[in-house]
Amino acid sequence: MNRTIAPKYTKAQSLDIEFPHKIELSNGISLYHLSEVQDDTVKLDIVWDAGSKYQEKPLVASFTNKLLLAGTTDLNAQQISEKFDFLGGYIAHDIDKDQAGVTLYGLNDKISDIFNVFNEAFADAVFPETEIEKLVEIKKNNYKVSQEKVSTLCHKEFNKHIFGTQTAYGRVAELKDFDNLNINDLKNYYQYYLNTKPVLFLVGKVSNQFIEQLNNWTKTIGQKKISLPNQAFIQKQGKVVIHKKDAIQSAIRIGKLLFTKTHPDYYKFQVLNTILGGYFGSRLMANIREDKGYTYGIGSGLSVLEDAGYFFVSTEVAKDVTDLTIKEIYNEIEKLQTQLVSDQELEKVKNYLLGEFLRQSDGPIAIMENYKNIYFNNLSENYYSDFIKAVHSVTPKQLQDIAIKHLNKNTMLEVVAGNV
Amino acid sequence: MITYQTFTLKNGLKVIHHHDKTTPMVVVNTIYNVGARDETPHKTGFAHLFEHLMFGGSKHIKNYDTPLQLAGGECNAFTNNDITNYYNTLPAQNLETALWLESDRMLELAFTQKSLDVQRQVVIEEFKQRYLNQPYGDVWLKFRPLIYKQHPYQWPTIGKNIDHIANATMQNVKAFFYKHYGPQNATLVIGGNVEFDTVKNLVQKWYNDIPSREKYIRNIPAEPKQTEERRLTIEREVPNNALYMAFRMGNRLTPEHYAGDLLSDILSGGKSSRLYLELVKNNPMFSNLSTFLTAGWEDGLFIISGHLLPNITFKKAEQAIWNQIRKLIEQSIDKTELTKVKNKFETAKAFQEQNLLNRVMNIAMYDQMGQLDEINNERQKYDLISANDLINFAKKTFVKTNVSILTIKAK
Numbered sequence: 154m155n156r157t158i159a160p161k162y163t164k165a166q167s168l169d170i171e172f173p174h175k176i177e178l179s180n181g182i183s184l185y186h187l188s189e190v191q192d193d194t195v196k197l198d199i200v201w202d203a204g205s206k207y208q209e210k211p212l213v214a215s216f217t218n219k220l221l222l223a224g225t226t227d228l229n230a231q232q233i234s235e236k237f238d239f240l241g242g243y244i245a246h247d248i249d250k251d252q253a254g255v256t257l258y259g260l261n262d263k264i265s266d267i268f269n270v271f272n273e274a275f276a277d278a279v280f281p282e283t284e285i286e287k288l289v290e291i292k293k294n295n296y297k298v299s300q301e302k303v304s305t306l307c308h309k310e311f312n313k314h315i316f317g318t319q320t321a322y323g324r325v326a327e328l329k330d331f332d333n334l335n336i337n338d339l340k341n342y343y344q345y346y347l348n349t350k351p352v353l354f355l356v357g358k359v360s361n362q363f364i365e366q367l368n369n370w371t372k373t374i375g376q377k378k379i380s381l382p383n384q385a386f387i388q389k390q391g392k393v394v395i396h397k398k399d400a401i402q403s404a405i406r407i408g409k410l411l412f413t414k415t416h417p418d419y420y421k422f423q424v425l426n427t428i429l430g431g432y433f434g435s436r437l438m439a440n441i442r443e444d445k446g447y448t449y450g451i452g453s454g455l456s457v458l459e460d461a462g463y464f465f466v467s468t469e470v471a472k473d474v475t476d477l478t479i480k481e482i483y484n485e486i487e488k489l490q491t492q493l494v495s496d497q498e499l500e501k502v503k504n505y506l507l508g509e510f511l512r513q514s515d516g517p518i519a520i521m522e523n524y525k526n527i528y529f530n531n532l533s534e535n536y537y538s539d540f541i542k543a544v545h546s547v548t549p550k551q552l553q554d555i556a557i558k559h560l561n562k563n564t565m566l567e568v569v570a571g572n573v
Numbered sequence: 574m575i576t577y578q579t580f581t582l583k584n585g586l587k588v589i590h591h592h593d594k595t596t597p598m599v600v601v602n603t604i605y606n607v608g609a610r611d612e613t614p615h616k617t618g619f620a621h622l623f624e625h626l627m628f629g630g631s632k633h634i635k636n637y638d639t640p641l642q643l644a645g646g647e648c649n650a651f652t653n654n655d656i657t658n659y660y661n662t663l664p665a666q667n668l669e670t671a672l673w674l675e676s677d678r679m680l681e682l683a684f685t686q687k688s689l690d691v692q693r694q695v696v697i698e699e700f701k702q703r704y705l706n707q708p709y710g711d712v713w714l715k716f717r718p719l720i721y722k723q724h725p726y727q728w729p730t731i732g733k734n735i736d737h738i739a740n741a742t743m744q745n746v747k748a749f750f751y752k753h754y755g756p757q758n759a760t761l762v763i764g765g766n767v768e769f770d771t772v773k774n775l776v777q778k779w780y781n782d783i784p785s786r787e788k789y790i791r792n793i794p795a796e797p798k799q800t801e802e803r804r805l806t807i808e809r810e811v812p813n814n815a816l817y818m819a820f821r822m823g824n825r826l827t828p829e830h831y832a833g834d835l836l837s838d839i840l841s842g843g844k845s846s847r848l849y850l851e852l853v854k855n856n857p858m859f860s861n862l863s864t865f866l867t868a869g870w871e872d873g874l875f876i877i878s879g880h881l882l883p884n885i886t887f888k889k890a891e892q893a894i895w896n897q898i899r900k901l902i903e904q905s906i907d908k909t910e911l912t913k914v915k916n917k918f919e920t921a922k923a924f925q926e927q928n929l930l931n932r933v934m935n936i937a938m939y940d941q942m943g944q945l946d947e948i949n950n951e952r953q954k955y956d957l958i959s960a961n962d963l964i965n966f967a968k969k970t971f972v973k974t975n976v977s978i979l980t981i982k983a984k
Binding site for chain 2: 156157162191192235238239260298300303400433443445446449469470500502504507508515516
């Protein structure tokens with residue numbers, strides 16, 4: 154046996170992508186259901202267009218979301234939690250800039266009861282003052298702790314300047330905003346939840362009665378449309394420094410406003426990004442971690458929201474090599490613009506990405522996450538198969554063109570937080 | 574229910590196959606019976622540094638990652654105080670690529686100076702990023718030596734200090750490899766859409782010629798029973814005062830582990846838990862408060878920790894926790910509360926076992942704990958616990974002569 158010769162491998166086959174079954178509930182509300190589950194677990198997401206971009210005042214969207222199930226006229230937060238817990242139910246409150254909602258986790262013999270508790274708490278949410286005060290206190294504390302981290306300082310500053318502070322995406326909460334919250338803000342925002350259409354995603358073997366139970370619930374929800382916020386993005390270019398006394402590492406974030414998943418260059422850019430900093434074998438990792446040892450980790454990505462997407466490189470490095478690292482990041486970007494990616498490296502990245510598709514669609518919950526991606530980004534059902542085709546067919550020349558077109562150094566925002 | 578089949582090679586390597594026909598993937602997981610507990614006090618952090626070096630090329634294969642990525646695979650690893658675990662996830666048809674890579678680094682590493690030089694730096698940056706450049710980041714560096722006077726659990730996996738990592742030599746690396754990384758000291762678990770016969774043939778092909786090395790016999794002195802209360806206060810530039818209490822308890826393999834786990838959930842698992850309701854919510858003294866078990870394989874700790882509200886003194890906060898413990902012991906736990914935490918456990922377990930990688934890692938851990946045949950009895954173990962068991966556990970564990978208390982005073 155010759156150990157120097159690698160065994161033969163085959164490329165991951167393109168997947169037959171499974172789609173959830175769509176069920177129309179009342180009031181034009183849709184339920185997407187995957188029932189092919191091997192065990193008794195059930196996961197239900199209920200998602201509204203109620204993310205932080207719709208708020209008129211900082212923190213209102215997230216506080217409303219977190220306190221949706223924190224008290225009714227008859228039940229206090231403790232009683233509601235006890236009911237969920239006794240049923241073995243887990244509740245997650247999820248919010249990002251675009252969407253907000255609630256996820257219920259449970260076993261199928263209890264999911265109907267768990268949903269009833271949700272319904273009872275949700276329908277008559279009163280946002281008790283004591284709960285608001287408590288959450289303000291906890292979140293203020295978390296805020297203060299996170300302000301001590303260079304990674305947080307850097308990320309926040311980057312967020313402001315990548316979108317512009319006047320836009321809904323670019324606004325960042327400050328400490329004083331916590332004290333300006335009041336119960337009426339939350340009660341008003343709650344009307345979004347009551348009056349606008351959510352979408353439901355269900356993974357699990359459930360009875361027809363449970364589907365009917367969901368249908369009955371949707372009869373209680375209104376059909377209003379909400380107005381979209383102003384999002385005229387203005388990205389800052391050039392360098393921003395946040396000084397953090399005594400920091401022994403600096404956090405670095407470099408990037409630019411780019412595009413969403415429907416842009417014609419999106420697939421090719423994803424391949425390019427993978428080469429640059431999208432996996433363990435990437436050029437940034439190879440150079441800045443595996444060759445120079447400047448950092449524990451470095452990566453790049455394309456972060457896509459509903460109304461915009463941005464490219465970023467992110468790392469934390471030893472204080473003394475902050476400038477050297479920034480220089481190397483630009484060197485790696487420039488190499489992509491001036492030299493063709495070798496066939497060998499491209500082959501590696503393509504195969505890795507195909508394997509990654511398999512990993513990301515393993516199991517019903519993962520498959521539903523893929524579907525949510527299609528749903529929320531308004532993509533076609535061919536999105537994943539098109540992506541796989543595009544990965545297979547992209548050429549070194551196309552990647553170089555994409556790098557020249559989209560990664561011009563002069564268009565970048567560069568944020569450093571540290572003792573610099 | 575997790576199903577599996579095992580076989581053992583002549584060189585001592587134990588292999589476990591777990592079949593899952595619903596996935597297109599295979600996970601190849603290698604667990605080595607070595608962790609930070611096997612280090613000497615003046616060379617700490619070495620097991621973890623070594624884990625990094627395992628990706629720096631092996632005897633016949635210059636680069637570990639590239640062939641794996643070509644086969645659509647991804648890998649990672651982690652080290653804790655007890656074990657070191659390596660895992661690869663790749664399309665099932667490419668199983669052999671992972672076995673080729675894993676077997677070659679079990680046979681022998683490349684031992685390049687470049688890899689050692691770079692990974693020392695990488696680990697030092699990891700040390701800074703996780704432990705030094707974060708508020709409260711160095712808690713466990715300070716707390717462990719207060720709790721453990723003899724046992725190697727007195728240092729964290731990252732090591733006692735940066736110098737230990739900076740001073741690691743190639744000679745240390747080689748010695749560590751031959752002492753701990755042989756087939757007799759590992760379990761290989763292969764789970765996913767691959768047949769038993771295929772697994773057996775391929776494992777024999779790639780692992781049969783790896784020589785068995787001397788079996789490492791662990792001889793770690795047990796930490797003596799604690800007989801006095803211990804305290805340490807440190808000052809840091811942090812936003813809030815923080816309190817950490819560590820109570821010695823039975824290790825991961827003892828029945829106490831299960832009692833401690835349920836009791837931890839009763840005290841701080843979610844918004845209907847006792848400490849949350851009493852001390853965060855209703856009579857607020859903490860802005861957050863949590864309990865958890867360290868679940869070490871040689872010795873366990875029950876940890877209670879939280880951040881104090883600005884107007885609350887350490888004395889008052891600590892007293893409040895003792896009062897809650899007294900109340901628990903005096904008033905016991907009713908059936909509803911006990912059923913509640915058991916139901917939550919059942920749901921969490923079902924979701925956790927959905928994931929192939931979790932199942933495979935669990936098999937590896939149970940095997941190395943010497944409890945593989947117990948892997949499907951967890952639920953039963955939790956079910957059998959009574960309120961009385963929990964109260965007895967609390968009475969035995971939560972006593973002043975069994976606690977170490979670390980307070981972090983905000984500067």
